[in-house]
Amino acid sequence: MRGPRMESIPTTAPQPPTTRVAPVVEARSLSKRFGATKAVSDGSFHLAPGEVVALLGENGSGKSTLVKLLSGVLRPDGGEILVAGEPTRLRSPRAALDAGIVTVFQEILCARDCSVLDNLWLGNGSAVRSRAALRRRRELATRAWTALAGRPAGLDQPAGALSLMQQQICVIVRALLREPKLLVLDESTSTLDVTLQQRLFGELRRRTGEGMACLFISHRMDEVLTVADRFVALRSGEVVGTRGRGETDGRELIRLISGQEAATPPRLERAASPGEVAVELTGVRLRPASAPFGARIRAGEVVGLAGLEGHGQDELIKAIAGLHRVREGEIRVHGSGVRGYRRAVARGVVYVPRDRKVEGMADVLGVLDNYGLPTLRRDQRLGLVRPGRTRKRFRQDARTVNFVPGRQESIGRLSGGNQQKVIIARWLAAAPRVILLNDPARGVDQKTKHELYQVFRDLAAQGAAVVMLSSEVGELVHLMDRVLVFHDGSLSAELAGADLTGEALVSAYFGAGGRSVS
Numbered sequence: 001m002r003g004p005r006m007e008s009i010p011t012t013a014p015q016p017p018t019t020r021v022a023p024v025v026e027a028r029s030l031s032k033r034f035g036a037t038k039a040v041s042d043g044s045f046h047l048a049p050g051e052v053v054a055l056l057g058e059n060g061s062g063k064s065t066l067v068k069l070l071s072g073v074l075r076p077d078g079g080e081i082l083v084a085g086e087p088t089r090l091r092s093p094r095a096a097l098d099a100g101i102v103t104v105f106q107e108i109l110c111a112r113d114c115s116v117l118d119n120l121w122l123g124n125g126s127a128v129r130s131r132a133a134l135r136r137r138r139e140l141a142t143r144a145w146t147a148l149a150g151r152p153a154g155l156d157q158p159a160g161a162l163s164l165m166q167q168q169i170c171v172i173v174r175a176l177l178r179e180p181k182l183l184v185l186d187e188s189t190s191t192l193d194v195t196l197q198q199r200l201f202g203e204l205r206r207r208t209g210e211g212m213a214c215l216f217i218s219h220r221m222d223e224v225l226t227v228a229d230r231f232v233a234l235r236s237g238e239v240v241g242t243r244g245r246g247e248t249d250g251r252e253l254i255r256l257i258s259g260q261e262a263a264t265p266p267r268l269e270r271a272a273s274p275g276e277v278a279v280e281l282t283g284v285r286l287r288p289a290s291a292p293f294g295a296r297i298r299a300g301e302v303v304g305l306a307g308l309e310g311h312g313q314d315e316l317i318k319a320i321a322g323l324h325r326v327r328e329g330e331i332r333v334h335g336s337g338v339r340g341y342r343r344a345v346a347r348g349v350v351y352v353p354r355d356r357k358v359e360g361m362a363d364v365l366g367v368l369d370n371y372g373l374p375t376l377r378r379d380q381r382l383g384l385v386r387p388g389r390t391r392k393r394f395r396q397d398a399r400t401v402n403f404v405p406g407r408q409e410s411i412g413r414l415s416g417g418n419q420q421k422v423i424i425a426r427w428l429a430a431a432p433r434v435i436l437l438n439d440p441a442r443g444v445d446q447k448t449k450h451e452l453y454q455v456f457r458d459l460a461a462q463g464a465a466v467v468m469l470s471s472e473v474g475e476l477v478h479l480m481d482r483v484l485v486f487h488d489g490s491l492s493a494e495l496a497g498a499d500l501t502g503e504a505l506v507s508a509y510f511g512a513g514g515r516s517v518s
């Protein structure tokens, strides 16, 4: 995955602060190793008050390690961190919080059994007992949540009842309630839909206007270009360039982080003549008050499911996988009714979940075990599992998703993007006939995303029906044969061919435009 070191690329050296005001935080030549892996070898950058700085890099380039150094989770092997101009040892997460550095980590860390209110104040100040103090906490939480989400939250429900996007809002609001001097967002926008993303950017602007700095990490170039004032490019653990807004563009940034010319994304061949009906939905009603709908998805097609978060697309993809019951109607896969996950699997359906931490990945197991678990039977002989066989299969499927297997490593130690690749490779191994992907490119770098798109198109060309929920408009336009748009719990529009544009999609999200299918 890592690009070659390119001494020849002209890069701007990490700039000293341009203002007289001390940077909120400055990293000087930070380094961190994990055994033989040099995760960060020259991490130098700074954040001035009021700035949004994007930290860019491919999967495994060291972004999260830098974030962990700034947030006191890891200690650097070398280099130093200055807070407001003073060298500061961030010996623990508490020390970082005390220094005003608040991080929203890539993993959505919600205590599922605790109330939303408790989650929002988790670790923030001592327990409150007086009614007045409790009331004050509720008020502040409601105000911060509403500023971000546009409407108040049910503060007393357990956080586990929230959707993944709401849990992401929860962890962002928790960070904002701490009034950070530096807010670090590590891939924290990946589950937000377009409305929430815009609201978050508005809130960031408001807060940076008051002097907060923000370190923003995302693989989505469009959002990075929208939100950042400056870009710091990381390659193989080193800062290889810093650019100001207006001095650069997406192509140059991709060249910096990959060490290669940004390739024009390959044109993906659309399905010429789709085959037999693979998934048939008849009179499906997802919620008591939502309109029933029908649709057909054929072998050879790549079909997108889209909409603002919570409008039914997530329920539908899970229902096709047999993981969610619809209120009414029928879902047939290759002619048979889907009742339960087991039946769906038996009919060649695979489901790649959205939240790999909760639904997809066994953190305590190795990479190979995580890959091989569902298909281990194939590697059995006379009742014994032959790990050599699993390893051989893995080598092949890993190549397809551009993952380079290392030694017996624990999956928890892989970068987020690489974890996702292992989970996708797992399901490729099942030779699926219907492949259901729930936002599979979340947290995956641009180059790998395009490789995955090709994998999905190839699977379709080989006869699978590919159904993919996506929250990324560009991805839907680029990859899909058709997109089914959901609104208010029902299928409200279908876009295909020349009608499938970013503008048309976004207006369909709000219940307008597109070919009406109701």
Ligand SMILES: Nc1ncnc2c1ncn2[C@@H]1O[C@H](COP(=O)(O)OP(=O)(O)OP(=O)(O)O)[C@@H](O)[C@H]1O
Residues within 6 Å of the ligand: 034, 037, 038, 039, 057, 058, 059, 060, 061, 062, 063, 064, 065, 066, 106, 413, 414, 415, 416, 417, 418, 443
């Ligand atoms: N605890 C750990 N033990 C061993 N190696 C680790 C550990 N954490 C990270 N690494 C390795 O350090 C390198 C940098 O990983 P890091 O998670 O910082 O990358 P990243 O840029 O955040 O990637 P992504 O975009 O996929 O999240 C990778 O090679 C990763 O496998």
